[in-house]
Amino acid sequence: MNPDTVPARKQNKRREKEVAILQAAEKVFAEEGFGGATMQLIADAAQLPKANVHYYFSTKEELYRQVVSNIFDVWLQAAGSFEESDGPAEGIGAYIDAKMEISRTRPAGSKVWASEVMHGAPIIQDYLETTLVEWTNSRIQAIDAWIAAGLMDPISPRHLLYMIWATTQHYADFGHQIQTLNRNTPLSESEWNAAKESVKKIILKGIGVSP
Amino acid sequence: MNPDTVPARKQNKRREKEVAILQAAEKVFAEEGFGGATMQLIADAAQLPKANVHYYFSTKEELYRQVVSNIFDVWLQAAGSFEESDGPAEGIGAYIDAKMEISRTRPAGSKVWASEVMHGAPIIQDYLETTLVEWTNSRIQAIDAWIAAGLMDPISPRHLLYMIWATTQHYADFGHQIQTLNRNTPLSESEWNAAKESVKKIILKGIGVSP
DNA sequence: TCTTTTTCTGACCATATGGTCAAGACTATG
DNA sequence: CATAGTCTTGACCATATGGTCAGAAAAAGA
Numbered sequence: 001m002n003p004d005t006v007p008a009r010k011q012n013k014r015r016e017k018e019v020a021i022l023q024a025a026e027k028v029f030a031e032e033g034f035g036g037a038t039m040q041l042i043a044d045a046a047q048l049p050k051a052n053v054h055y056y057f058s059t060k061e062e063l064y065r066q067v068v069s070n071i072f073d074v075w076l077q078a079a080g081s082f083e084e085s086d087g088p089a090e091g092i093g094a095y096i097d098a099k100m101e102i103s104r105t106r107p108a109g110s111k112v113w114a115s116e117v118m119h120g121a122p123i124i125q126d127y128l129e130t131t132l133v134e135w136t137n138s139r140i141q142a143i144d145a146w147i148a149a150g151l152m153d154p155i156s157p158r159h160l161l162y163m164i165w166a167t168t169q170h171y172a173d174f175g176h177q178i179q180t181l182n183r184n185t186p187l188s189e190s191e192w193n194a195a196k197e198s199v200k201k202i203i204l205k206g207i208g209v210s211p
Numbered sequence: 212m213n214p215d216t217v218p219a220r221k222q223n224k225r226r227e228k229e230v231a232i233l234q235a236a237e238k239v240f241a242e243e244g245f246g247g248a249t250m251q252l253i254a255d256a257a258q259l260p261k262a263n264v265h266y267y268f269s270t271k272e273e274l275y276r277q278v279v280s281n282i283f284d285v286w287l288q289a290a291g292s293f294e295e296s297d298g299p300a301e302g303i304g305a306y307i308d309a310k311m312e313i314s315r316t317r318p319a320g321s322k323v324w325a326s327e328v329m330h331g332a333p334i335i336q337d338y339l340e341t342t343l344v345e346w347t348n349s350r351i352q353a354i355d356a357w358i359a360a361g362l363m364d365p366i367s368p369r370h371l372l373y374m375i376w377a378t379t380q381h382y383a384d385f386g387h388q389i390q391t392l393n394r395n396t397p398l399s400e401s402e403w404n405a406a407k408e409s410v411k412k413i414i415l416k417g418i419g420v421s422p
Numbered sequence: 423t424c425t426t427t428t429t430c431t432g433a434c435c436a437t438a439t440g441g442t443c444a445a446g447a448c449t450a451t452g
Numbered sequence: 453c454a455t456a457g458t459c460t461t462g463a464c465c466a467t468a469t470g471g472t473c474a475g476a477a478a479a480a481g482a
Contacts, residue, residue, distance in 0.1 A: 014429095031330060035247025039470065049431050054471065111329050117388045118322050119242060128391045136392055153416075159409035162389065163378045170377030177328045178373065180339045181347055198370035205364075206417025225459095250440060260461050265441065 018056050021046045026067050030108035033115055034064055061123075068116050068123050071109040072131075078102055079135055084142035088152045088209045091142070092164070093200055099168035100196045103175075110172035136161060153208030160207060167199050229267050232257045237278050241319035244326055245275055272334075279327050279334050282320040283342075289313055290346055295353035299363045299420045302353070303375070304411055310379035311407045314386075321383035347372060364419030371418060378410050 024045035028037045039060055043050040057063040082095040103110055121128055136158070143157035171178060171187075179186055187195065204211065235256035239248045250271055254261040268274035293306040314321055332339055347369070354368035382389060382398075390397055398406065415422065 017429095033244040033246050033326065033330065035244050036330075037246070038468085040468095050470090051431050051433095051472085052429080055429070055431090058471085060470065114325070114329065114384065115244065117385050118325065119244065119247075120387050121391070125391070128388060129395075132388075133392060155413060156405065156409045158392070159406055160413065162381055162385075162406075163374075163410065163413060166377040166381030166385070167374045170373055173325065174328050174373075174377070176331050177339060177343075180332070180336070181344060181369070184340075194367060195370055195373075198367045199374065202366060202371065202374060202417035203413065204417075205419070206413035206415075208416070228459095249438085251438090261440090262442085262461055262463095263459080266459070266461095269441085271440065 014056075021048070021053055021056055021063070022067055022070060025063050026070070026108045026112060029064060029067055029115070030111035034119075065123050067109075067112055071106075071113045072124060072127055074102060074106060074109060075113070076131070076135075082139060082142075084139075084145070088143070088146045088207070089204060089211055092207075092209070093204065093211075096164060096168060096200050096203065097196060099164065100171065100192070100199065103168055103170075103172035104192055107172035107175050110169050114169065114173045151209070155207050160203075163203065167203070171195060225267075232259070232264055232267055232274070233278055233281060236274050237281070237319045237323060240275060240278055240326070241322035245271075245330075276334050278320075278323055282317075282324045283335060283338055285313060285317060285320060286324070287342070287346075293350060293353075295350075295356070299354070299357045299418070300415060300422055303418075303420070304415065304422075307375060307379060307411050307414065308407060310375065311382065311403070311410065314379055314381075314383035315403055318383035318386050321380050325380065325384045362420070366418050371414075374414065378414070382406060 078098040081098040140157040289309040292309040351368040
């Protein structure tokens, strides 16, 4: 038997447990905020004794840091769908789709991210200043190129990005409000699609891109 | 002398002190979240002993409730600028202006509101279900009337409203991120104006309204 | 099977926090 | 000036929370 097999399996098992805790933590942090979340609540959500959670993540900050870090990875993944090789209709359309999909499937993550930024990004400030700044600048260049090529109106790329972020994340962060305004019912599959199409339609037309 | 004068003056003094505490609380709640905010932090921000804060607001919840309630009033005030008597260019344009102005002048309030909604609106759920639902439905009717009159494209009024809320509030709630992307500098007067114009331009064009 | 390493957990501790209280200070009024 | 009502505040308390730890249990390895 390969001597690496057993250790690998063990590593996997450890990783699985960490992931379970991280999922529980993401949910609790989203619902209660960092200050309101307690290790006991997280442990209960993960169906583990509190001390066991501390075995995998020594401190609350450490756990929170990893939750936020995971969200950032998801964010980066969606960022990849913004391909500058295609035109603005495909690039921006796909990006909006991807971000709306994240809001639908990972609302808790989006809320944790929003909370972190709202409180001054104490944990991920370095990511903001490096990765986010670079990504944003590179996308601004891409949009400017589209503008120069006459593929869209000469709007401010920066504020366009803010609008996309704001609108797409709103469906996660303010999901409770949206549900209240939707006869206290979660958005159905078709309502989600309508939301997606509305957002894309208004923004794309707003920047002078025809589908 | 009017017998009401002295009591009134006293009432004013009490009110002034309450307002000072409410302002301090709004700031602290915005920065720390409900769970992270402590009565001591709020007392320090208001430059009062903690026990004195408790004299005016018996519990943390009570204080928070009033802070959130104040924000809702500000929100309603901005909502008034959405006049259906004018056309969409004026009505929606003025509404965006008003909301952007709130984001600029009361960012802490906006953050508290966002935080409250993100955590399921435990305090102001009744406002959402009554006032907000009514206001939203009435605006949807107004927009539908504009659409019927051929003054704008047949978009979903509901999702248009969400987009306006999301985008305008983003400049307050994610102000830290925006500042980081703005060479770590707060938006200047002219940058705020550029933001306003960008938002109005894209949204109004996006719904087929010419200025 | 015996030993070693990793995982698990109840009990415990130090600290921070929301809230109380009683006594003092201040203010208006008769 | 005396009295009554309002405001102020340091000291205090009960509780909740993040985190520790010793030892049990389980798994891996020899």
